[in-house]
Amino acid sequence: MSTNNAVDIEAEAADMCCASCGIAEVDEIKLTKCDSCDLVRYCSDKCQLDHRMQHKVMCKERAAELRDEILFRQPESTHY
Numbered sequence: 001m002s003t004n005n006a007v008d009i010e011a012e013a014a015d016m017c018c019a020s021c022g023i024a025e026v027d028e029i030k031l032t033k034c035d036s037c038d039l040v041r042y043c044s045d046k047c048q049l050d051h052r053m054q055h056k057v058m059c060k061e062r063a064a065e066l067r068d069e070i071l072f073r074q075p076e077s078t079h080y
Contacts, residue, residue: 019055020047037062 016025018042025031031041034048041047042048 017041018043018047020051034059036060037066 016021016031018031020042021041022025023029025041025043025076029043031043034040034042039058039062040051042051
């Protein structure tokens with residue numbers, strides 16, 4: 001197994017678990033993505049609040065990257 005494949009599998013597994021408590025997404029438990037960065041998922045508002053201090057820096061960096069991607073995808077005529 002290549003290193004990239006192992007990283008992809010690990011990232012996919014993390015997408016299916018709450019970033020705070022680690023509970024897996026199953027039929028009765030739906031995880032919601034962080035609205036700002038889409039990098040992590042949470043099973044509840046409480047877990048999102050509990051994990052906020054750990055996630056804050058990474059979230060702000062990724063949110064800035066996403067805003068830049070959106071900006072640079074716009075046609076040049078929309079830049080002022």
